[in-house]
Amino acid sequence: MRVQWSRAHCGGAWVISGYDEVAFALRDPRFTVRRAARWINSGLGETAADDDARRFKRLFSRSLLFLDGRAHRRLRGVLNPGLKPADLQAQHAGITSIAHLLIDAIMADPQAAGGFDFISRFARPLPALVIAQLMGLPGRVPAQFIDWAADLAAFIGSPTPDAAQTRAAQLAMDSLCDFFAQTLAQPAELPAGSLMHGLLEAHAEGRLNRVELLAQCATLLFAGYETTRNLLGNGLLALLRHPQQWAALKAQQGQTGALRLAVREMLRHDSPVQYTGRRLLQDVPLAGQTLRRGQLAILHIGQANHDARRFRDPQRFDIGRDEGMHLSFGQGPHACLGAALTQLEAEIAFTALMQRLPTLTLGEQAPVWQDNAAYRALASLSVFF
Template sequence: MSVQWSAAHCGGAWVISSYDGVAAALRDPRLSVRRGARWINRGMGNVSAELPAQRRFKRLFSRSVLFLDGRAHRRLRGVLHPGFKPTELDAQRPAIARIAAQLLDAIVTDPQARQGFDFVSRFARPLPALAIASLLGLPGRVPAAFVDWAADLAAFIGSPTPDASQTLAAQAAMEALCDFFAEVMQDAAALPPHSLLARLLQAYRQQGINRNEMLAQCCTLLFAGYETTRNLLGNGLLALLRHPAQWAALRAHPSLLRCALHEMLRYDSPVQYTGRRLLADLPVADRTLRQGELVILHIGQANHDPRRFTDPQRFDIQRNEGMHLSFGQGPHVCLGASLTLLEAEIAFTALLQRLPTLALPATPPRRQTLAAYSALDCLPLIF
């Protein structure tokens, strides 16, 4: 494992970018995900006195399953995991297919869309937010700002050095989401019995989790499920259209789709890196990383490690060289990986059937500037 020092991440961090190094670090219990409160403090660094809203944001944010280790992480993951079992996800397939069909109906019946439309705003952005809402047990009960709240939280988490504006936007989004989820859970009888919200509410009533933990997981499921899938849809379609032979092969052989999805994830990883804090000194090669230091695990670069993948810059939907790291590994492996793949499978199947003549116009796509994600703000398309 080799590391390099970078001043670009939160005032300074060690960056690990080899496949083997990142994979090992993801599994190493000496590297902790507990960093939520410190992140908020950094974002609000120019505010001298901590306000009650900021304290609540910290309490909620730091109780997300994404930012907990050990027993607390296992306990919360145990509450959420049954909702992501194959049988539960298979039950969501018709709902996700309906969402995809409705979004595509709106595009193909829009005369203006034939002159060009933005795939991100019309499809990639709403589909995962609406799909996770369905899994939570909220179909038809989603406020108009739902997608925007998810985006504000994702932008805060995706910034290597969040500023006060990003932090306050995320704080307001989490406050609004918590108010929304708290109101929904007051009418427990209206929740589908096997929905994730019903499971969380049951765990709270049985004192398996507290109120802050319950609300924090609701918010976590939204923005975590939103960002990865949205970026996979945008990045994946862009890669296919920039490689016409691959797009043609997938149209001719839809059975290649599952393999193609994993190549999309490897080729342009939705989450480029994740951060860890060292709980103990860690010897690496000829140096020692010290307890308390920040370590950046660069998933995007690891997925292009030539020691692991042949000609890694080549996009090949029939590549078969083992698993990428886009869903992580170890105790924090992505809980929603199967849901992301299910949504993407349904989405690309629908695109292949309904819009097989999709193409890139002269107007180039526009990328987000958040370094933690590989994400498109806009993907103009014609058909």
């Protein structure tokens, strides 16, 4: 069924899995993302009223990810200029340089030819370095950032986070905001045109307050890293598991349209974000069911991307598939703000891999997946060349 009630999710939620139905819910304002406070309270229990918990809720609930309506449009308007496709083309050379430097390090390592972990050597560092560069923080992001991102992903990925997950996410958010508070205290060191410079200007002009400023900085760093690194890992795994597709893509090097379709298929085939949550603001009839006000809806993007009503032979990985857009970047008001950046990074990354490491194949060790139902993420991927 495309819309069904499940007690396995949060004690009861509507699971929406059809392509048309998920797309409808993503666009419909009656499905709200404003669920942060209730979500955090469920994990904090009796400590939800203490000062640290209140600060965490205040920061988290002011993130662009958990706002609707006028507040969401205002913050999106502040962030959007630095992430438009036309503006991002200026970053092409810088992203390409980062990709090639990472490959240089792999090729210079005498042990790497016998096998290396693609996730730790390439998929993790590339988007972390790229988003740091765009934000105006090259070389300044703390080494612990990847651990903080993992803790936030574990929390966001759980429909019912437990106390340990919530506390870990709280500490991660606190650490990120402390880092950004120190960084913003030295505005002269932020390059003009960087995302953080733009946010600081918007704050000075009164377009966002201090809490919103810190929350968007943390959101940008986390969101700019997590989805892209999952796409790189999942995409390479799909290519190497389908050698004919990998060979076909290498044969089409230089054809931008072919690479763009291939990345689109990677996103559809193994979506980095498997599902997202919404609350019902009103009763909504959908696919013969009535979803009631206040109920939780799980919008299963991964399943929608495999809806046979929308995609022919949806389980097949086909880099030449041209059947319209997947839902991995969402739709409607909350469509992924960094979609163009993720697409650009993936195109640059796979071009560099084809040029420099064309003989990449899977290693003997099986891929290891992270235990997170919301994020389709590899913990390790053994490859050799």
